[in-house]
Amino acid sequence: MTAATVPMGTPYRARRWLRALKRLPLQLVLLAVSLLMLGPVVVMVGTSLKSNKEVLVNPIGLPRNPTLENYATSWVQGNFATLFANSIFLTVVSMAIATLLAALAAYAIARATSRVASWVYVVLAIGIFLPMQLALIPQFRLILTLGLFNSYVGVILVYVASCIPFGVFLMTAFMRQVPAEIVEAAVLDGCGYFTMFRRIFLPLARPAIVTFWILQGVQIWNDYLTPLLLMTDPGRRTLTTGVIAFKQQYLAQWGNIMAGVVIMSLPILVLFVFAQRYFIRGLYAGSVK
Amino acid sequence: MTAIPGAAALRARRTRTRSLASTGTDGARFWLAAGPALAVFAVFTIVPMASVVYYSFTDYSGFVGVPKFVGLDNYARIFSGDKHILGALGHTLVYSFFYVVVQIAIAFLLAVLLERAIRGAAFYRAAFFLPVVISSVAVAYTWSFMYDPNSGTINGVLRGLGLGSLAHDWLGDYNLALLSVIVVDLWRNIGYSIVIFIAGLGTIPAEVVEAARIDGAGPIAMLRRITIPLMTPTFGLVTVLAVNGALRAFDTVYLMTGGGPGNQTELYMTLAFDKAFSNRQFGLSSAMSILVVLVLIPVAILQSRLGRDDRPARRSRRVVAGVR
Numbered sequence: 001m002t003a004a005t006v007p008m009g010t011p012y013r014a015r016r017w018l019r020a021l022k023r024l025p026l027q028l029v030l031l032a033v034s035l036l037m038l039g040p041v042v043v044m045v046g047t048s049l050k051s052n053k054e055v056l057v058n059p060i061g062l063p064r065n066p067t068l069e070n071y072a073t074s075w076v077q078g079n080f081a082t083l084f085a086n087s088i089f090l091t092v093v094s095m096a097i098a099t100l101l102a103a104l105a106a107y108a109i110a111r112a113t114s115r116v117a118s119w120v121y122v123v124l125a126i127g128i129f130l131p132m133q134l135a136l137i138p139q140f141r142l143i144l145t146l147g148l149f150n151s152y153v154g155v156i157l158v159y160v161a162s163c164i165p166f167g168v169f170l171m172t173a174f175m176r177q178v179p180a181e182i183v184e185a186a187v188l189d190g191c192g193y194f195t196m197f198r199r200i201f202l203p204l205a206r207p208a209i210v211t212f213w214i215l216q217g218v219q220i221w222n223d224y225l226t227p228l229l230l231m232t233d234p235g236r237r238t239l240t241t242g243v244i245a246f247k248q249q250y251l252a253q254w255g256n257i258m259a260g261v262v263i264m265s266l267p268i269l270v271l272f273v274f275a276q277r278y279f280i281r282g283l284y285a286g287s288v289k
Numbered sequence: 290m291t292a293i294p295g296a297a298a299l300r301a302r303r304t305r306t307r308s309l310a311s312t313g314t315d316g317a318r319f320w321l322a323a324g325p326a327l328a329v330f331a332v333f334t335i336v337p338m339a340s341v342v343y344y345s346f347t348d349y350s351g352f353v354g355v356p357k358f359v360g361l362d363n364y365a366r367i368f369s370g371d372k373h374i375l376g377a378l379g380h381t382l383v384y385s386f387f388y389v390v391v392q393i394a395i396a397f398l399l400a401v402l403l404e405r406a407i408r409g410a411a412f413y414r415a416a417f418f419l420p421v422v423i424s425s426v427a428v429a430y431t432w433s434f435m436y437d438p439n440s441g442t443i444n445g446v447l448r449g450l451g452l453g454s455l456a457h458d459w460l461g462d463y464n465l466a467l468l469s470v471i472v473v474d475l476w477r478n479i480g481y482s483i484v485i486f487i488a489g490l491g492t493i494p495a496e497v498v499e500a501a502r503i504d505g506a507g508p509i510a511m512l513r514r515i516t517i518p519l520m521t522p523t524f525g526l527v528t529v530l531a532v533n534g535a536l537r538a539f540d541t542v543y544l545m546t547g548g549g550p551g552n553q554t555e556l557y558m559t560l561a562f563d564k565a566f567s568n569r570q571f572g573l574s575s576a577m578s579i580l581v582v583l584v585l586i587p588v589a590i591l592q593s594r595l596g597r598d599d600r601p602a603r604r605s606r607r608v609v610a611g612v613r
Contacts, residue, residue: 023405023406023407023408026405027406027408027409029402030399030403030409030413031409033399033413034413034416034417035416037416037417037419037420037476037479037480038416038419040420040428040431040432040476041419041423041431043431043434043435043442044427044431047434055440056440059437059440059441059442059445060442060445060446060449101325101326101329102326104322104323104326105322105323105325105326105327107322108318108319108320108321108322109323111319112319114319116319117319117323120323123327123330123335124326127330127334128589129585129586129589129592130338130582131537131578131582132334133537133539133558133562134338134341134561134578135334135337135341137341137565137571138336138337138338138340138341138344139337141352142332142333142336142337157329157332157333160329160333161330161332161333161334162333162334164326164329164330165330165334168326193318193322194322197322221424222423222425222426224425224426224544240424240426243426243427243430244426244544247430252437252440254434254437254440257430257434258430258431258434261427261430264424264426264427265423265427268422268423268424269422269423272415272419272422273415276415276418279418279422280414280418280484283481283484284484284485
């Protein structure tokens with residue numbers, strides 16, 4: 001767009017300079033906004049590297065004596081090893097079960113031709129639009145009735161149920177694209193119903209599964225309400241509920257609290273740096289569901 | 290249709306083979322594969338949701354006692370002008386204004402700028418998007434620290450700039466608390482809107498832009514006559530998503546202010562939650578939830594329509610015709 005406004009006779013180098021100069025305000029605005037957006041993250045990390053005392057006297061500057069002490073004390077006091085184990089366990093198990101169930105259902109829907117199958121699809125997909133926090137109390141009562149209060153099983157089942165609709169939606173779209181010729185050839189070769197799922201449909205749905213894990217996996221990892229309500233046993237706390245408890249205990253010891261917050265966010269931040277493309281694509285896919 | 294005699298027979302045959310497939314060869318295997326997902330979903334989503342509908346017509350406390358049927362009493366109470374509920378509705382309205390109108394305006398502007406930046410685009414996009422993936426607990430506590438009246442970052446910066454008179458107790462001040470909460474959620478979500486806008490900008494055909502440029506359209510005219518009209522579906526999608534988010538807003542208030550000070554940050558959803566868990570009025574809370582669902586259903590339908598809209602292509606043709 002600049003080419004038209006720069007006089008044609010200007011030598012190439014000068015033109016390039018002019019163009020760069022014209023873009024300078026744009027770059028400065030974007031840079032300023034980016035720094036503003038990154039600010040809270042910098043504050044989070046910076047504060048975690050200050051001693052609790054330094055936070056009080058030097059709340060805004062960079063840490064004068066950067067220390068990892070907060071991490072050591074928070075890790076021990078907050079029992080972060082357990083919190084990590086619980087969060088990883090809940091996320092991985094819930095996502096693995098949800099992936100399997102959703103993929104099987106999507107496969108059944110993609111291969112069936114009956115009207116029943118499309119109704120099953122509609123029923124499952126409707127769940128995408130239900131704001132699940134509304135059903136928390138009935139879920140809570142259900143878990144109590146089933147004797148699953150304070151157990152991982154209850155939380156996992158709630159998570160699996162909440163992930164299935166989006167999983168079915170994503171994977172059905174993929175599995176419907178498997179060409180009929182492949183299916184026919186496989187049937188002729190004597191490939192059974194479930195073998196075909198394992199050998200053909202599941203591998204082909206891999207991109208959908210990656211999106212599913214990133215979208216819903218991060219949601220489970222970040223969720224605090226379900227474990228907060230369904231598991232009160234301190235030994236079963238996740239990173240989120242653990243940090244909530246830690247904050248209540250440490251009130252204004254901001255150095256320690258921020259260290260806990262950084263520990264909690266680190267896996268997501270690392271994942272984000274390496275898989276940013278998938279995150280953005282996945283979340284976009286989530287918006288147009 | 291009746292003009293083609295074979296068509297009806299053909300259609301009949303097709304439906305016959307279809308129904309045969311469903312009951313015969315597919316039947317058992319279909320339910321075996323789809324059954325587990327359906328079962329878990331039915332027990333842990335459909336049943337709880339259905340019971341919310343039922344309890345909304347009762348005076349159930351939520352934990353003890355037998356629910357008594359009270360008809361539409363709970364719904365009537367919501368519309369009876371209960372001060373608490375009205376207050377929460379008012380705050381949700383203010384929140385929605387910022388979350389929808391202000392957010393969309395800023396996000397669109399940033400998306401347009403970002404599209405023009407050749408250098409550093411990846412960095413900027415990452416910076417805008419990063420807050421979206423951080424857990425709400427981490428967000429709430431980081432901002433609680435920044436808002437802290439004594440050792441917080443924001444007051445610290447203001448004092449450092451010699452603007453100490455502007456320092457406030459951001460979350461404790463009756464007039465500022467709601468705005469402070471809104472700022473956090475804008476920060477958290479704006480990257481998401483930007484990403485959707487960028488995707489929308491990508492659908493604008495290059496020929497249209499080229500044609501307008503040749504006709505001498507300046508950047509402002511380009512925005513007004515080309516970009517914004519062509520992006521109508523994207524604006525729709527972002528609006529729908531923002532309305533959805535605004536009505537369901539819960540995390541930041543729940544974790545940062547608990548609705549305080551003096552209910553100044555109480556939103557509709559946090560109030561519904563409190564009614565159930567603290568006030569033991571599960572019937573009323575259920576009715577409040579059902580009302581949100583009733584508003585959200587058309588929003589959700591709109592969302593799925595806009596999501597798979599093919600209008601950009603058609604629209605661009607019309608706009609091109611208009612330009613020429």
